[in-house]
């Protein structure tokens with residue numbers, strides 16, 4: 001499985017760390033909405049198909065990425081910086097692609 | 098904002114972590130020719146510069162101001178010029194190297210706290226050079242990175258790792274790479290690199 005890091009280009013999955021489901025929405029830290037916290041901690045879509053995920057290129061540039069992966073085929077459909085807005089100098093996608 | 102001043106201090110003489118296993122001469126299968134040359138480059142300064150989001154261009158012009166190195170505006174882009182070298186290794190982050198000591202103090206006042214941070218890794222990293230016609234071949238045994246010249250152009254940098262030994266690699270010649278590894282892993286990495294070079298015949302300079 002190759003993940004196409006927007007900074008480094010395509011790299012083997014062993015260089016990456018899974019950081020969890022990218023669909024979770026963290027409540028405000030002061031929130032006392034127990035249902036919202038319960039959903040954040042436990043509720044997962046668990047689809048057989050395309051899935052929004054957060055990965056870190058921990059064995060490379062160490063950027064956090066938004067990845068869409070098909071959980072059936074392991075096909076990587078898209079990758080982007082999780083923080084976004086990295087279009088300026090030294091942040092442009094390119095590398096060894 | 099108050100500018101930081103790095104304190105003037107006398108740095109201790111640096112000892113190579115490779116010293117007990119660094120054996121100059123020809124090794125391995127060299128009867129049919131030496132196909133890679135391994136060496137430790139021992140630069141005086143190894144810095145890591147990181148820009149706050151949106152400050153990347155100002156940081157890059159600061160690198161140009163201090164070192165004369167004009168970084169290309171591309172991910173992993175880099176440049177080598179004699180005693181100095183620089184390359185991007187992550188979004189907004191750059192490694193800058195100089196044969197001479199004291200590069201960190203040259204950056205104070207140029208890379209202000211509003212632009213980003215300077216981390217002096219001169220004593221924390223070991224720089225290993227591999228050169229020769231089989232350098233790409235040996236490197237490909239270590240790292241899952243495309244080392245062919247069109248994919249990894251001269252001056253460019255890559256962040257990757259070998260069995261949890263994090264490595265920054267810069268192509269400093271057509272058949273030459275400089276590898277920056279943690280000092281504490283350097284001896285183990287060097288020994289592995291020597292083993293991997295045996296089949297092609299190697300020389301330690």
Ligand SMILES: [Zn+2]
Pocket residue numbers: 005006007008009057060061062063
């Ligand atoms: Zn990366």
